[in-house]
Amino acid sequence: MRRSRGLTAALVLSLTGAGAGLGVVLMPSASAITPPVAFTADELPTWQPNGVVFAMAEANGTVFAGGTFSAVRPPDAVGGAEQEAVNFVALDAATGNPTSCKLAFTVGDGTATVRALTVSKDGKTLYAGGYFGAVNGTPVSSLAAVDIETCTPKAAFHPGVPATVRALDVTDDTLYVAGDFGTVEGQTRERFAAVDAASGALKPFTANADEPGRAVKVSNDGKSVLLGGDFFTVNGSNSHALAVVNATTGAVAKTYSTIPSNSVVKDISADATGYYTANEGSGGGVFDGRIGLGLDFNEKWRDRCLGATQYVLPYDGVLYSASHGHDCSTELEFPDGKRNFLMAQSTDHTGTPPAPVDGFVRGPRKLGWHPTANDGIGEGIGPRVMAVAEKADVKYLWVGGEFTQINGKPQAGLTRFANTGDVGAPTTPVASAGSVKPGEVQVRWRTSYDQDDSKLTYRIYRNGSATPIQTMTADSLEFERPQASWTDTTVKAGQSYTYRVTATDGAGNTSALSASASVTVPTSVQAYPDKVRTDGANLYWRYDDTSSPYVADSSGGGNTSGIQVNAPALNQSPGAVSGSSTAMGFNGTSQQVYSDHRQFVGSSFTVETWFKTNTTRGGKLIGFGNNTVNSSGTYDKQLYMTNTGRLAFGVYNGSTRTITTGLFETYNDNKWHHVVGTQGPGGMTLYVDGQNKGTNSATTSTSYAGFWHVGGDNLNNWPNRPTSSFFAGQIDETAVYPTALTQAQVKSHYDLAKAPADTVAKVPASEDTYINQGAPATAYGTSTQLAVRGTSAYESYLRFTLPAAPAGQVLKAASLQFKTSTQTGAGTADTVSVVPVTGTWSGAGTTFNTKPTLGTTPLGSIAGVPDGSAVQNVDLDTAAVSAVLGTGYSLGLTSTGTDALWLWSSESTAADAAPQLILTFGQK
Structure with missing residues (x-):
């Protein structure tokens, strides 16, 4: 006969509600991909080039990538033949496979490269800049326009740009250009210019800079243009690396003087709330991070992490960045060390911004999104460019550059991440348990790390139970995995407990159980x-x-x-x-x-x-x-x-x-x-x-x-x-x-420190067996399980070699610890008693017919054991056990009911399986 399920439920509920929180606030379960992060960190299969990707744009579910390469090949896991791709490839945003659009960017002298791509506001024209002389044989001069529907260059669009184009941005009627050039169409246009978006005719816009232009961004209202690059003057006005000019004339509207002379602006992006710069430098005092500007172009914050930021992409309140950040000490984040190539942070501070430090407001804190990459080929920069594309209601974040690995796996030049399909489980927690006074165990663990979930749900399991005794959440990041802890206040002095912890992300991916952390609760402080x-x-x-x-x-x-x-x-x-x-x-x-x-x-x-x-x-x-x-x-x-x-x-x-x-x-x-x-x-x-x-x-x-x-x-x-x-x-x-x-x-x-303290001895059973009335002549000394039942009878016997009390100490507490097995219905609704064995027995020879005599006075008992494999403790009569210290001693497990208890024997290899005595010794 089995006990009711209602009893099981009551026992489980009483355990789940036990204990007091310590150190970490209990919170609701985390959602998939911790907001505001919008993409998983799980890379998707993507075709990859044999060189470096410098530029990226998207339109209508297609991603365009340009750079310096000659072919693309399938993902390593897929295999197959490579395809020719001369410095350009168009890929399906959802599959990562090349489309039918084929464009070859070539040059007669030197190495052709595509350095900038942008799409017209109506999504019909792709503009490309770089260093090239022809597109599919159509003559151009480092700047081209392509009809997206037909995938053909527009022959009538060919403004003469005699040097490398590095950045583009477009309005309804104007294409803004940045690069190394000093003239356009034979007229002086130093590093920045504007041409008609349809015809390519040069416009009056003049913003002459003394050093290369690397970034250009039209303001949200279309009235201004933000310029970035290496320059120190624009139209004769002192402004290093960043400036704002009039969108029609190029007249300087705002200058900047706080970017160090050894640093440049590599990219400028915008969202509805402001503008963002990616910065790179070399030498001492370098600025390698990101700047957030308000709609008035004034600086809101400056993230001074070191590590050559190449690109910034704001999306849904998060600024994703491509860099090789290696030192964010100024941001109170990770110190100088390994490189972090892909990072995310909020686009602005929530609430009151922190006070300025060294004249700058720190950047918003990094978020829990952390795909890994490497330096790769070429300059060893890693990721260089990003784009968001959407197809079939799924959004994809594409990344290009010169990396050759993503998340530790081979993947060159291109990769992508989606806003669905989080499959990576958190790392396994490392758990510890300690107790310094009766009635309290502090369970502690190093929080886990998940690449796209910073808020994880932790479940604490006690004594091998399949039901957690506590569930709680805690935050962690790749570079900051603080301890979380919880105090179990349902423990008993002198008993031993084990704890294991798992971590689960918002998508339900769960880590392995931590290693078991064991502790014996002291009988005194x-x-x-x-x-x-x-x-x-x-x-x-x-x-x-x-x-x-x-x-x-x-x-x-x-x-x-x-x-x-x-x-x-x-x-x-x-x-x-x-x-x-x-x-x-x-x-x-x-x-x-x-x-x-x-x-x-x-x-x-x-x-x-x-x-x-x-x-x-x-x-x-x-x-x-x-x-x-x-x-x-x-x-x-x-x-x-x-x-x-x-x-x-x-x-x-x-x-x-x-x-x-x-x-x-x-x-x-x-x-x-x-x-x-x-x-x-x-x-x-x-x-x-x-x-x-x-x-x-x-x-x-x-x-x-x-x-x-x-x-x-x-x-x-x-x-x-x-x-x-x-x-x-x-x-x-x-x-x-x-x-x-x-x-x-x-x-x-x-x-x-030298005051006497309790000592604990854990004494495993040296021999054990059980008898079965239903098989009266069978010995079970080699069985991995033991059994206890009143009718028809099962009895179990355990032998221990007890230590003597340490000098000057006495036995203060004793308990028997055993673990129920995984057999169905291993628990029991009956009371199980622990009694002394007064007769002789052996594992090999004891059967029901030859069973030893049991004492009549129980040393302890347990009133019911829940189903499910878990460790159980039975307090024993301290005086009775004290009297037999230093001897060989046998205990019997018996009951009077009809509901069997099954437990692991010392022959079992299950974790924490062997029955053992927990003996606590202390001062008299």
């Missing part, structure tokens, strides 16, 4: 970590992590987890604090941990850590710096060791301000030491092993956004600089506080 938390740490790394690269933050709500670099050694034992806490080992050459998101440090702070070493090369224990994996260029707020083993604490406030232990006060003796540095209104203080080792009057340090580092980072030019910036030894219990701890607090931490 753990004094040291509880004190660190109550004293206000907003970063607390205990280094009890079991997998790379995540270091969990155990603070009360800081959620500032760490990222391991070059695989420091995990689970180094014993740690600095009494109990089961472990430490992390560092090699002194390349290993470190850095905090996972950029932050500012206030004028008051405390840094604290424990260390053990015998190094003679010194190294940084903990410090603050402006980079992550790469060496920081700005760095202070640090504790470091000299070659001789002395300790130093220092900040920088115009000069280095340090406190160092005495000449003979050295700490490289391979013993655990506690070091703390504080700064506040009273100045700086260095403490070692609870003792004040020196003070100074410095109350300020350099203010900058950065990251905490443990185990290594730059130490150049600091007093008594050691041989190595990296520390060789073990580090434990690192904490950062937003206040200056008092001497009494520091001394309390030092003393509590």
Whole structure:
């Protein structure tokens, strides 16, 4: 007989509602492709050229791409023969396949190239600019018009442009041209010109610039034209890289002087709210990012990320950009490092813009859209141009350039993304669990990354259950994956729990389950970590992590987890604090941990850590710096060791301000030491092993956004600089506080670290079996499952080799942990009792006919077990178990009902399957 489904539902509901949130606000489930991003990051099959794409335009579901290439080939996964495509190809927006439109752009001398494409307002004419002398044999001079319907060049349109055309924009009657030329049709037109859109006749518009023009954009009202390029003057007026002129005459209407002289404007785009520039430069002080202008042409914001922006495309409130951004430190985003080729950000700030920094308002924050590319061929620029096309109600974002990979797969020159069909699952979360007091487990995980969803839904599963105990959402980006956490308040002291986490995007794509994170709830408050938390740490790394690269933050709500670099050694034992806490080992050459998101440090702070070493090369224990994996260029707020083993604490406030232990006060003796540095209104203080080792009057340090580092980072030019910036030894219990701890607090931490703490022993069953009344002569000692039922009878037997209590400790809690199997109906509605086995038995020889005797007094019981494979805990009589410590001991599982319980045996290979005893020992 099976129990009712109603009981199952009640049990599930009671679990799902349990617990209290910590650190991350519960929010509704995320929608597919986190708004306002409009496109997935999943690349679609697209034909690809054998060269570089410089220009792109679209009309009526067809995408036109121009550049420097001679052929296109099918997607690698499709295979097939390539087709001739002489610097131009027309492709179906929805399939990515070439259309029947074939145009060859050629030149008699040199290498022909198409550098600019634009489509007339009526969608009937394609204009092309570049360096070429003919289109399908029709003579032209670097500027051509093509009838889109017939795919034929318009022979009557052939204005003479004697040098490369780099940009085009068109109104109903005028085509604006930018490039390298000095004349058009034999008349002086330096770098910018305008011709009649129908005939190609030169217009009076004159905006002469001293250096090449690279971008041209007609204003929304048609009265002005924005010019971009390398120039320093336009019509004799000083204006570098950007200017606004009258659309009819070319007279200068607005100049700009804030773009550095070593930077240029590569592209200008517009939407209904304003204008946007893509900028590139070289050398020190370069500006490589994006500018947002209002409809009045005044600057609204400036994104100063470094990395040669080639193109900007505003669409539905999002500015998509093609660049190789590698340093967005000025934007408080990712530091100098790997290149990010395709990025997205809102076109403007929502709400009140941030205050200017260095005279500029930061750009809108990056959004969760992050397809990857590479530098590719040619100049090694990567993506260069973008276009949005629509066909059959599906919108596509096309990207062209010189890349040879997209999302890690071969794809050259062209790719595309759609607004439907998100198929990529988020990365698997890395989970951790910790408990410092009865009745509370903090479940923590490094948030996952999804290329087109920044808001992910996380489900937390306890003890192997198929039903989540908690569901919540959290935000993350490719370069910022902060810790999320949740506190389970339904746990019992002395019992062991496991947790796993999944991440799901808005389209329902779900990651794999995280590795299992296990924790045993203490029977009393753990004094040291509880004190660190109550004293206000907003970063607390205990280094009890079991997998790379995540270091969990155990603070009360800081959620500032760490990222391991070059695989420091995990689970180094014993740690600095009494109990089961472990430490992390560092090699002194390349290993470190850095905090996972950029932050500012206030004028008051405390840094604290424990260390053990015998190094003679010194190294940084903990410090603050402006980079992550790469060496920081700005760095202070640090504790470091000299070659001789002395300790130093220092900040920088115009000069280095340090406190160092005495000449003979050295700490490289391979013993655990506690070091703390504080700064506040009273100045700086260095403490070692609870003792004040020196003070100074410095109350300020350099203010900058950065990251905490443990185990290594730059130490150049600091007093008594050691041989190595990296520390060789073990580090434990690192904490950062937003206040200056008092001497009494520091001394309390030092003393509590050695205070007695609970220890936990997990004792797996050394042998197990069950008996079956229905098969009275059969032994089940090799079965992967055990069974319990009253009628007809199943009984299970478990044997354990119990440890003796550690010296000076007693047993404070005991529980039996087992896991129900995946068999249908493995749970039971009946009460299952745990009793001592008083008779003899063996796995190989015990049957129903030879079963041992069971004790009559239960050690514990569990009143019903839900269906579904999950870990269960049964509290046991502590006094009864205490009496048999240090012996071999057998337990029996029995019930009086008719509903069978099935559980995994020690022979099973399922995760967390083996039955085990959880024994908690502590002070008398």
